[in-house]
Amino acid sequence: MANTDALEIKGLIKRYKDFTLDKISFTVPSGTIMGFIGENGAGKTTTIKAILDLIKADDGHVSILGYPSDKLPMDVKASIGVVFDGSNLHENLNVNNVGYIMKSIYKNWDTELFSQYVKRFELPQRKIIKEYSRGMKMKLSIAIALSHHSKILILDEATSGLDPIVRDEILDIFLEYIQEEDHTIFLSSHIISDIEKVADYVTFIHKGRIVFSESKDELIYQYGILHCRKEDVSGVDKNYIVGVRENSFGADVMIKRKEEFLKRYRQFPIDRTSIEEIMLFISKGKEML
C-alpha cells in the first residue's frame, strides 16, 4: 500500500432537503493521519456515512484501500476499523460477550490483542456496557477497531465529549498505531487541538463543501495573520484575504499565500497562525469582507 491513497473521494454529491454535500473530493495518503474538521452540521458525518456506503451518494466515487466502497470484498472490509460518536454496542453485554461476538464476525479477530487492549484501557470485564463511562465506551470501541489488524481507522468524533486526559491517551494510541507504515487514520473532529496534535493532513469542510485539504505544515506555512488598522484592509488585494475580524484596536486579517503576500506588502508584519484560527476565519470572517 505504500505510496498509494488509502482513501479516495471524487466528486461526492449527496442531496437532502436542507443540506447538500457538494462535490466532495480529497484523498488520504496511506500511512498518514488525516484530520477532517468542520463545525457541527458542516457535513463530516454525512461524508463518513457516504464513505462507508451507509448512505447512497447521488454522484461521485469513493474508494477505500483501492476498492470501490460499495463493492468492498469482505476481507478488505475486515481491515477497516470504524469508531462512531456513540458506542453502538448493546448495553447489557460485557467485554467478554463483545469479544465473543466479534470473534464470530471477524475472521482476522485477534483475541489476545483484544485482551491486551482491555487490560491496557482498564476496561472492567464484569461490568455491562451500560455501567461504563463515555470514555470507557469509546476505549472499548477503539479496542475493537484495533483488534482485527485494521489497515485503516475511520473515526467519527471519537474524542468528542471526553475529558482531556482520556482524549490525550486516545490520541497517543492513534500515534502508536500509525507507526506501521501501511496504517492510515481518517479522524473527524470539531476539536481542532486534537487534529493539530496528531494529523499530517487536514481537510476542512464548511457548509457541505471542502474548503481545503492540505498538509498541516503547509497550511501553517501558507497562512498567517496580519494585524493592521481598519483602513489598511481596503488596500490589500482581496485575493490574499481569507477573512477579516475587526476589533476596537484595528483589524486582524487572515492571509493566504503568505510568502507571496510578504514580497508584495513588505510594510505589513505577518504572525503565525493555527488551524483553529484558519477555520474560524473561514467560517466566520468572510461575511465581514
Next chain:
Amino acid sequence: MNGLICKDIMNLRKNAKIFAVLAVIYAVMGFTSEDSSFFSSIFTMVVAILTLSAYSYDEIAKWDIYALTMPISRDDIVRGKYSVMLLLAFLGLVICSLFTIGINAVLRPEHLFSGLKNGLIGAGIVIIFYCIALPFITKLGVEKARFIFFAIYMIPFGLVIFVGKAVKKGDMSIPEELMTFGMRIMRNGFIIFPLLILLALVISYTISVGLYRKKEF
C-alpha cells in the same frame, strides 16, 4: 451471520428467567386444568415475541449502522434476523412439545403424543405473523411498525368474529364449494400449510432484503 445470531442470543438471554417463570405459571395452569392445549398455543407465541425484542435491542444500540462497517453484508443482517425468528419459533415448539408430552405422561400415558399439533399450529401462526411483520419492521423500524402488528393481529381475528356472527345470525352463508374446498385443505393440512409457510418465508425474505439494500442510515 453466526456472529449476528450469537449477538441476538446473548442479548435475549436476560429474558430467560422471566420466560422460565412464565413457563412454570402456564405449566401449573395446564396441570390444574388437565389440559396442555393452553400452554401449547400460548407459549410458542410468547417465546416468539422475543424476535421483536431482538429488533428493539439493535434499534436502541444503533447496532445496524455499526454492523454494516464490519465484514457483514446487508443481506446477512436480514438473514440473521429471519434465522433468529425461526430459531425462536422452533425453541417455542420444542418447549411446548416437551410440556405436552410431560403432561400426557402424568395424566394420560396411553396418549403420550396427543396434542402435539397444537404446538405446530402455534409455530406456524408465529412464522406467518412474522412473514408479514418483518418487511414492515425492516422498512420502518420496530417502534414505528407497532401499529402494523396490531393490524396483523386484529384484522384476521375481527374477520373471523364478524363472519362467525353473521353466519350464526343467518345473514351470511358459506358457499358449499368453499366449505368443501376448506375441508380438503384441512385434510391435507400437513402438506399444504408447511408449503404455504415456506412460500410466505421466501416472499417475505425477498421483500425484506430488497428494502434493506436500499435503506439509508
